[in-house]
Amino acid sequence: MAIAKAERLMNLALCLLGTRRPLSKRELRESIEAYLEAGSDDSFNRMFERDKDDLRELGLVIETVENLDGEVGYQARRDSNSLPPITLDAEEAAALGLAAKVWQQARLAGAASGALQKLRAAGLPEDVDPYEAHGALEPRIPVHEAAFEPLMLACRDRRPVVFEYRKATAARPEPRHVEPWALECWRGHWYLAGFDRDRGAERVFRLSRITGKVRSRGGAFTAEVPDVVTVRGTVASWAGETADRSALIRLRVGAGYPLRARATAVRELGEGWDELEIPYGHGLDAWLVEFGPDVVVLDPAELRADVVDRLRAVAKG
Numbered sequence: 001m002a003i004a005k006a007e008r009l010m011n012l013a014l015c016l017l018g019t020r021r022p023l024s025k026r027e028l029r030e031s032i033e034a035y036l037e038a039g040s041d042d043s044f045n046r047m048f049e050r051d052k053d054d055l056r057e058l059g060l061v062i063e064t065v066e067n068l069d070g071e072v073g074y075q076a077r078r079d080s081n082s083l084p085p086i087t088l089d090a091e092e093a094a095a096l097g098l099a100a101k102v103w104q105q106a107r108l109a110g111a112a113s114g115a116l117q118k119l120r121a122a123g124l125p126e127d128v129d130p131y132e133a134h135g136a137l138e139p140r141i142p143v144h145e146a147a148f149e150p151l152m153l154a155c156r157d158r159r160p161v162v163f164e165y166r167k168a169t170a171a172r173p174e175p176r177h178v179e180p181w182a183l184e185c186w187r188g189h190w191y192l193a194g195f196d197r198d199r200g201a202e203r204v205f206r207l208s209r210i211t212g213k214v215r216s217r218g219g220a221f222t223a224e225v226p227d228v229v230t231v232r233g234t235v236a237s238w239a240g241e242t243a244d245r246s247a248l249i250r251l252r253v254g255a256g257y258p259l260r261a262r263a264t265a266v267r268e269l270g271e272g273w274d275e276l277e278i279p280y281g282h283g284l285d286a287w288l289v290e291f292g293p294d295v296v297v298l299d300p301a302e303l304r305a306d307v308v309d310r311l312r313a314v315a316k317g
Contacts, residue, residue: 010032022065022073145207150214158215179221184235195223247280248299255294
C-alpha cells in the first residue's frame with residue numbers, strides 16, 4: 001500500500017508539473033490510473049484531497065485556478081517549484097566530499113555519491129575536487145549493525161519501535177519499547193538515544209546489543225524530543241565521555257592503544273605490563289571489557305567488580 005501511494009503521489013506531481021495549463025479534477029482522474037480505479041466519486045475526491053495535501057506538505061507549490069466557467073483547476077508551475085542556483089566554494093565542496101566519504105561503508109554510500117554527482121551537474125566547479133583537500137584521511141563510520149537503517153528511518157519519521165536488547169550484564173535479551181530520538185557514533189560504536197516507555201525515562205542503547213529485527217509501532221511520541229546537542233551530550237555521558245575521577249588499570253605492553261591515548265599517567269611494571277591512570281566515568285567498564293585479557297582493573301574496586309560481572313555475563317553467552 002505504501003508503494004502504491006508513493007507511485008500515485010509521483011504521478012500526480014508529474015501531471016501538475018508537466019501541464020501548461022491548470023488541470024481539473026476530472027482531467028487528473030482520467031490521467032492517473034489509481035484515480036480511475038477509485039470505486040466512486042466520493043472515494044476519488046477523498047483520495048485526491050489527501051494526495052494534494054501530502055504533496056503540499058512535502059513542499060510542492062500547487063496553485064488553484066478558477067476558469068471562466070467556474071471550474072477549478074490545479075497546476076504546479078516549474079518556476080515556483082525550482083531551487084535557486086547552488087554555489088559552493090572550495091572549502092564547502094571539500095566538506096561535502098568528506099561527508100560523502102565517511103559513509104562509504106554504510107547503506108547511504110549510494111545516496112551520498114549520487115548527491116555529489118547532482119552537485120556537479122548543478123554547477124560545482126570542475127576544478128574543485130571534494131576529496132582532494134582531505135586526501136590523506138580515510139574517514140569512515142562503520143555501520144555493520146542491521147538495526148542501523150530501521151532505527152535511522154524511525155528517528156527521521158518519529159516512529160516508536162520495539163526491539164530485543166541484551167545488556168552487557170544480562171544473559172538473555174529483553175524487549176524494549178522506545179521512542180527513538182537520534183543515532184550517535186562514539187568510539188567506533190553506534191548508540192541510540194531515546195525514551196524508554198517501559199522505564200519512563202531516557203535511555204541510551206548500543207546497537208551491537210540489539211538482537212533480532214527492529215519493529216515499528218504506530219502512534220505518536222509521548223515524551224518531548226530534546227535538542228540534538230542535548231542528545232549528543234547524553235550519549236557521551238552514557239558511553240563514558242564524562243569523567244569525574246580516575247581509575248588505575250594494568251595493561252599489557254603493545255595492546256590497548258585507545259586506552260593509552262586517554263591515559264593521564266603511564267608507568268612501566270615490567271614482565272610485559274604497564275600501569276595506566278585513565279579518566280573514569282559512566283561506561284568505562286563496558287569499554288574495558290572489549291580489551292579482554294589485556295586489561296586488569298586495579299582500582300577502584302567498584303569498577304573492577306563491574307568489569308568482572310560483564311565478563312561473566314559474556315562467558316555465559
